[in-house]
Amino acid sequence: MLEPRPDFWIDGRHGELHPIDGALLRAAEEVWPRVFQIVRDTLHDGSSAAELLEQVVHEIAESQEEEKLPKDLGAPRALLLTRLQQRLINHIHRERRITYVGSIRDLEGSSGARGTTNRDEREVHQTILIAQVVALLDDDVRRLMVLRLMGYRWAEIGRLFRERTGTVREQFRVALKRLGKRLLTSNRAERKNQ
Amino acid sequence: MKPFRSANVHHYDESELLDLTRKAFLEVFPNCERIDCPDPALRENLARGNQNLTEHWDVFDHICLCSPCFAEYLAARKRVLRRGRVWLVCGLAVFAAICVTGYTTWRIFGNAAPNLSTADLRKGIPPLPSPPAEAVVKSVTLARLDFRHWSVTRGDLEVPSPFTPPTLKRANLSLRIELPLFSPAGQYRVRLRAATGEPLMDRIAVAHIIDGRTILDSVQIDLSSTDRGMYTLSLESTGLPTLRKFPIHLE
DSSP: OOOOOOOTTTOOGGGOOOOOOHHHHHHHHHHHHHHHHHHHHHHSOOTTHHHHHHHHHHHHHHHHHTTSSOSSOSOHHHHHHHHHHHHHHHHHHHTTOOOOOSOHHHHHHHTTOTTOOOHHHHHHHHHHHHHHHHHTSOHHHHHHHHHHHTTOOHHHHHHHHTOOHHHHHHHHHHHHHHHHHHHHHHHHHHHHHO | OOOOOOSSSOOOOHHHHHHHHHHHHHHSSOOTTOTTOOOHHHHHHHHHTSSOGGGGHHHHHHHTTOHHHHHHHHHHHHHHHHHHHHHHHHHHHHHHHHHHHHHHHIIIIISSOTTOOHHHHHHHSOOOOOOOGGGOOOOOEEEEEEOTTSOOOOSSOOOOOSSOOOEEOSSEEEEEEEOOTTOOOEEEEEEEEETTOOEEEEEEEEEEEETTEEEEOOEEEEOTTSOSEEEEEEEEETTSSSOEEEEEEEO
């Protein structure tokens, strides 16, 4: 049984209202059953799914307003799902539902550091970050990247997009470079926090 | 000036980024209840290329947003690629087999002109200019006439010999004549006559005694154009009281 749909326009982050883009709103409504499923499976309780999704929607709307994110999102559903997962991890942290598994040395080294996470958690964050970066790519670039991941040849991809092979290769190279740069920035920020 | 690179920050290469991205798609979008998932048959057809992907970008976008669908599509693509490689290998093997068979067939049957008789083949060969007659050297066949056990006849009477006359082939012969035992060495006049009395050869040859045998030096005679029949070889020497005659059959 699904939870009732959240009213995204009622509440806002920090109590402030942010205008929500129609496409984002539609995407949130479309993705709601998936959100409920993910939250329920992770927390064994779906009651906070609506609240989490609402927070994510307002977070994205705020970023759009502050021009940290583009007005026209390429894959809003993917962005919503990945941001939701990040928020879900933070929620679990807050609820202290994570049991740390690691060596004593790791624990000693990380004790007291607010942003410190163990290796597995870092990998999860990194994976989510990659999915987010891909979600923010243009439709065609995102699709060609996924096609390449699935083993399509450059000639096939070029045919599908009616582009020259060299063009799609270049687009792919630029997208990968952007991804690598974003990961690098993230890793540097993490090191700085430690 | 070199850009600053922190030693502790990991730099990603292309294959590593691809692996991480693939992993992200496989993990970040769980959908255990398979909400909004497309028809598996359609997905399989798209992966195989049986249906045009450009007409189903909505399905593809869902696959990018659903880890189980992504995993299944990836597996289908791998199957397709593997099958493609198998077909390629099979094709190459068949091509190689055809090449080998063709080459072998050509080597076995290709060199000999099929269904051509010797006469046909000869027709195809342009005639060579005939050499001058004196330049023609006929091959010589060695022939041996052994009269060792032919008894010595005394007197002028022609006594028929108990031995079968030796047979010579009609060819350019180099005759090695072995005289009856105890014949003396020395010069001999060697003559060959037809039954009609027509002389074919009249030579002088020297006989030597070797290991108790009396052997004449080789006498060369061309009998290739001579008629078949019985001939008489006569040997005359100063050491012999009478003329010795031996029948010879020419075939």
